[in-house]
Amino acid sequence: MIQGSALCFVLLSLGVDMQGDAVPICAPGHAGCHSLSLADLFDRVVQHSARIHRLSSDLHTDFEQYFPLSKNLIGERKCHTSGIQTPNGKDIAQSLTREELTEVILRLLAAWGDPLSYLHHIMAPQQDFNMHSASKALQMSDMVQQLRSGVQRVAERMQLLGMISNSLSSLFSPEVLDPPSPKTFISSDHDLLYCLRRDTDKVQSYLKILRCTILSEQAC
Template identity: 30%
Template sequence: MATCRAVPVNDLLDRASQRSDTLHSLSRLLTHTLDSHFPPIGRVIMPRPHMCHTSSLQTPNDKDQTLRVSESDLLSLARSLLQAWTDPLVLLSTAAGSLPHPAQSTISSKLQELQEHSRNLGDGLDILSSKLGPSAEFVSPPPFRGGNDLGQDRISRLVNFHFLLSCFRRDSHKIDSFLKVLRCRAAATRPEVC
């Protein structure tokens, strides 16, 4: 930990950006794997993205809005989003062990990998926030009220699992985008070309 504090901010942002890119790639891979055997009825009954537990967190909607947000606020938003997924990732990882899906073992191992990357990214963002000052240290993760059960029947478990994972994929994309903008700003590159 002390060694990381001596690393320049640019290097820490490079590492965080690489880690967030991996996190988002894993979430895309997992949702693609689930899609391969997702029942057609599941698409009809799946909740909409505005029902994700992180939807109440005010985040920029597009690149132009993101570019207008301060460094400390972007880092705070990334940390808040990431922390909001601590409990839901545990639920997904636990539920993956009994998921009624042909690729259940692959999904389960990839979710454990996702949790590990999420923890490592969180540790790195904590170090970064301490370097950027008190306003970057503020986090306000929305609570997860999804409980610890994804449903009793096969379709409900698959739909709820897929929905939760889709929400994570959306949020991991936001985290990745925020960190890439921060990396560009730190490197004195024009963020709009990143």
């Protein structure tokens, strides 16, 4: 778990206050405002997405070590995010409009809040599973919500600068998504952790591509 000053640092670095509200975007020097350039905002969300992907990879590795997947269970992975149309490859991602790519990122992030809480709820009672590893799922649930708030702030800044339209506003409100229905502890959670690692890698890659399309000085 992220504690104390460390949590505060992560929240502030993404432009989110301790109540989870976006810090208002305003003119530099305005009282009560925390103003960052668009480049700085992009740097923070990209860095935070990298942390999340590292944690998701660690959690997947930990789980595979404690609960090796039987060969007869290995097959096509079933992801609850399969209904979200994501670009397959860098070239296709670069061909999307800024609005489309931002929407894909926000939808992927919105889809992982409940499943991560579910994973922690299922893993915590498992006596054979490392408790430090189990807590990563709950930690990541908070971090994903922070990243979503950070990406929303980036989108709001781009809207203010006229770089994208206002068509993304409906994605800023909380979405209630049902957690995946557990089949068995091993089979369903192996898929969840595989899909989490895959989706966090996608989010990180899409954010880098979006940054490149917005900030011409960034190498794509």
